Amino acid sequence: MNIETLEWDHYLCEKVFKIPVSILPKMQSSASQFGLIKSGSLQGIPVTGVIGDQHSALVGHQCLSPGQIKSTYGTGCFILQNLGSLSVKKVLSGVSAEARKSLILTVAYKIDGKPAVYALEGSIAVVGASMVWLRDNMGLINDFNEIQSLTNLFCTRFSRSICTLLGSQCKWFVHWSLSIYSKISLAPSDVGKCRFPNDRYMYFSSNETSVFRIKG
Structure with a gap:
């Protein structure tokens, strides 16, 4: 995904990974209508939220304002800082050059009708x-x-x-x-x-x- 356009990155998909963008699912906000469960005891229940594990921990710890940080522990340690919902260029303006090299900029979450919220992620594999x-x-x-x-x-x-x-x-x-x-x-x-x-x-x-x- 291109984290600026919030769409599939055509160059990476088609040139690097040789995956046609046409066969990929539509990009949607973290909280939106994804469809209905097709079978099983939960058949017919709508799926209205999709978010990654560390990003969901950021939301679950209510780090919803710029500057707030969550640090969670398991196999490793994962630290995410809410950078706010400005453009990528603006959210990175307050990040040091050293942090840009060693940490990862990610889309934390996006709610329908609102700008995407970005986060800076630091991951330690072994804790x-x-x-x-x-x-x-x-x-x-x-x-x-x-x-x-x-x-x-x-x-x-x-x-x-x-x-x-x-x-x-x-x-x-x-x-x-x-x-x-x-x-x-x-x-x-x-x-x-x-x-x-x-x-x-x-x-x-x-x-x-x-x-x-x-x-x-």
């Missing part, structure tokens, strides 16, 4: 998935509820400054930012290791790395 890695791949925990208590136990044994140093130095988990310039080939690394690290260190560093990437 909650790192906890699954600790459990399933490394066998260091049996239950996710263990993570916080073990992290706290680690921090009571060492000073906060040492914890922060160790956590910032350990990159056990690759937290890819899903953007135009993503480098999926990057491999995890563990640097700055000393005699202190143990399993609690890995719990702590996984949490610290998640926070570091989200804050960045």
